[in-house]
Amino acid sequence: DNVSKFMDVIMINQYFGWYHDTGHLEVIDAQMRTRLDNWHSTFKKPIIISEYGAGSLPGTHKEPGSAWSEEYQAESLMSYWSAFDDYRKKFLVGELIWNFADIKTEQGTSRPDGNRKGLLTRQRQPKL
Numbered sequence: 696d697n698v699s700k701f702m703d704v705i706m707i708n709q710y711f712g713w714y715h716d717t718g719h720l721e722v723i724d725a726q727m728r729t730r731l732d733n734w735h736s737t738f739k740k741p742i743i744i745s746e747y748g749a750g751s752l753p754g755t756h757k758e759p760g761s762a763w764s765e766e767y768q769a770e771s772l773m774s775y776w777s778a779f780d781d782y783r784k785k786f787l788v789g790e791l792i793w794n795f796a797d798i799k800t801e802q803g804t805s806r807p808d809g810n811r812k813g814l815l816t817r818q819r820q821p822k823l
Contacts, residue, residue: 699738704788707734708746712771717762723774731778735786742786746793747775750811751822753797763811765823 699705709730711723734742751768760766772792779790797813800806815821 699740702738702740704741704743705734705738706743706745708793709744710747710749712774713749713762718767720760720767720770720774723771724778727775727778728782731782731787740786741788742782743789743791744775744779744787745791747790748772748793748812750806752807752811753816753820753822756823763807768812769823 707730709727711726712718712720716722716726731742749768749771750763751765752763753765755764757764757766760768760770775790779787792814794810794813796815796819797809797811797817799809799817809817813822
């Protein structure tokens with residue numbers, strides 16, 4: 696926040712419904728709108744969402760979608776798009792899904808065999 700006033704564009708990483716409120720996709724739209732409004736009212740600058748999304752384990756399917764299922768990942772991404780579409784007409788100038796493909800990371804309990812937020816597997820096969 697301290698250096699944002701010196702930037703030409705504000706970039707925000709956001710993972711509603713994933714790192715907090717996991718399993719609650721219904722809150723993503725309102726939370727994203729509030730976050731965008733707050734940043735823009737504070738700094739009056741264009742905004743890029745530089746990371747957003749949720750993870751999925753390839754081949755994991757649940758209906759309705761739940762955390763780590765491919766359905767949940769797809770539904771999570773779609774939950775952002777309504778807000779993005781509205782704010783593109785105002786001050787949102789870009790958004791980047793994290794990540795193109797799953798990537799290898801250090802072992803940890805929150806990352807089963809790497810970061811699984813990719814739209815594709817590590818072998819570049821599409822998820823849902």
